[in-house]
Amino acid sequence: MTDHHPAETLQKSAQDHLWLHFTQQGDYGPEVPMPVIVRGEGAYVYDADGKRYLDALAGLFVSQLGHGRTELAEAAAQQARELAFFPLWSYAHPNAIELAERLAGYAPGDLNRVFFTSGGGEAVESAWKLAKQYFKLTGRPGKHKVISRAVAYHGTSQGALSITGLPGLKAPFEPLVPSTFRAANTNIYRAPHFGDDPVAFGRWAADQIGVAIEQEGAETVAAVFLEPVQNSGGCFPPPPGYFERVREICDENDVLLVSDEVICAFGRLGHMFGAERYGYQPDVITCAKGITSGYAPLGAMIATDRLIEPFLRQGAMFAHGYTFGGHPVSTAVALANLDIFERERINEHVRDTEGAFRATLTKLTDLPIVGDVRGDGFFYGIELVKDKASKETFNAEESDRLLRGFLSKALFDAGLYCRADDRGDPVVQLAPPLICDQSHFDEIEQILRDVLGQAWQRL
Numbered sequence: 001m002t003d004h005h006p007a008e009t010l011q012k013s014a015q016d017h018l019w020l021h022f023t024q025q026g027d028y029g030p031e032v033p034m035p036v037i038v039r040g041e042g043a044y045v046y047d048a049d050g051k052r053y054l055d056a057l058a059g060l061f062v063s064q065l066g067h068g069r070t071e072l073a074e075a076a077a078q079q080a081r082e083l084a085f086f087p088l089w090s091y092a093h094p095n096a097i098e099l100a101e102r103l104a105g106y107a108p109g110d111l112n113r114v115f116f117t118s119g120g121g122e123a124v125e126s127a128w129k130l131a132k133q134y135f136k137l138t139g140r141p142g143k144h145k146v147i148s149r150a151v152a153y154h155g156t157s158q159g160a161l162s163i164t165g166l167p168g169l170k171a172p173f174e175p176l177v178p179s180t181f182r183a184a185n186t187n188i189y190r191a192p193h194f195g196d197d198p199v200a201f202g203r204w205a206a207d208q209i210g211v212a213i214e215q216e217g218a219e220t221v222a223a224v225f226l227e228p229v230q231n232s233g234g235c236f237p238p239p240p241g242y243f244e245r246v247r248e249i250c251d252e253n254d255v256l257l258v259s260d261e262v263i264c265a266f267g268r269l270g271h272m273f274g275a276e277r278y279g280y281q282p283d284v285i286t287c288a289k290g291i292t293s294g295y296a297p298l299g300a301m302i303a304t305d306r307l308i309e310p311f312l313r314q315g316a317m318f319a320h321g322y323t324f325g326g327h328p329v330s331t332a333v334a335l336a337n338l339d340i341f342e343r344e345r346i347n348e349h350v351r352d353t354e355g356a357f358r359a360t361l362t363k364l365t366d367l368p369i370v371g372d373v374r375g376d377g378f379f380y381g382i383e384l385v386k387d388k389a390s391k392e393t394f395n396a397e398e399s400d401r402l403l404r405g406f407l408s409k410a411l412f413d414a415g416l417y418c419r420a421d422d423r424g425d426p427v428v429q430l431a432p433p434l435i436c437d438q439s440h441f442d443e444i445e446q447i448l449r450d451v452l453g454q455a456w457q458r459l
């Protein structure tokens with residue numbers, strides 16, 4: 001890297017050697033250099049040329065406490081000096097013990113057993129494997145299938161991708177793990193029934209999970225995987241009574257309810273866990289991302305006491321694990337992260353300001369391209385439409401031209417990092433760091449207003 005052109009040198013090296021995730025690699029080249037982010041501070045990140053961007057996606061729903069928290073970096077360094085690595089295979093270390101106890105304390109009900117992973121997809125994979133083996137050990141070996149929701153994303157590993165409800169994402173990797181089935185999601189903006197009655201719609205959507213279980217046979221279904229607020233498709237919150245009814249259906253059919261909180265846990269919805277916000281009791285919670293605010297990779301599967309019981313018998317084993325699951329450095333960072341959550345009352349801040357965030361984003365509904373603004377906490381989707389009155393959406397070519405051809409780059413160039421997504425209908429997704437305040441909300445709204453206005457003119 002030269003003193004004169006560090007950004008250009010980095011970009012050339014990246015284009016020659018770095019394989020990006022979920023990226024159309026061919027989009028970058030000599031005429032379109034790859035963005036290189038070099039540092040962060042608070043709610044902002046900076047590229048190799050020194051330009052500042054508001055991180056309105058918290059990295060990837062991760063950076064709850066914002067960037068540049070030296071306390072978290074120091075916790076990692078201190079732990080690396082003391083014990084850099086040891087696996088949780090037949091042995092324990094103090095940070096994993098302390099963090100497991102702490103997470104059990106935060107989790108609702110008797111979710112007291114914590115199985116650490118490296119990230120969210122691994123946590124989902126672990127939950128499905130646990131469900132299948134649990135029923136084998138308890139004399140119901142036929143229960144192995146999973147119900148999830150249309151358009152829902154649950155991870156990229158073969159099992160988690162099988163649970164995912166996005167056919168286009170799965171097609172390149174077929175055949176996947178069999179035995180997964182989809183039910184309706186909670187997108188009331190495009191509800192096929194009861195679109196003007198949230199309670200009736202919630203009952204209908206929940207009952208579709210019961211229909212799916214019945215169609216497969218309850219004796220074959222092990223688990224239902226649901227996010228508190230569904231991410232893909234653009235932030236679908238649960239209607240009133242939805243999770244209460246889903247819990248009843250799972251209990252009636254002896255099916256485990258897995259709350260996939262990889263995004264929704266640790267303050268994103270103003271609580272440590274989304275299940276707490278919506279008042280339901282899962283059998284398993286999967287989580288990751290915000291557990292360390294991104295300062296180290298870590299995930300977890302948290303299970304009820306009932307689910308570990310058959311594994312406590314002599315000779316029984318959950319023959320599953322990850323080298324870096326519960327890594328000493330990552331768990332040290334997580335503990336320090338949770339200390340800051342409590343000291344700075346992060347959850348309370350989200351609950352106190354989420355109404356202002358919603359109100360600020362709702363101003364955008366005066367734009368002809370904005371059909372719906374939805375979400376909870378610091379987690380929102382803005383659905384884009386061709387016609388507000390009819391809710392007409394864009395076809396695949398139009399959506400690609402709108403999102404990839406214009407919006408993604410235009411928003412970034414305007415200083416806003418967020419997600420323009422078409423997994424489902426076109427949306428802009430926002431999930432800023434949980435330290436944000438009205439000044440950040442206004443900046444997000446002003447940039448979106450300008451760029452979405454440009455997009456409409458182009459259309």
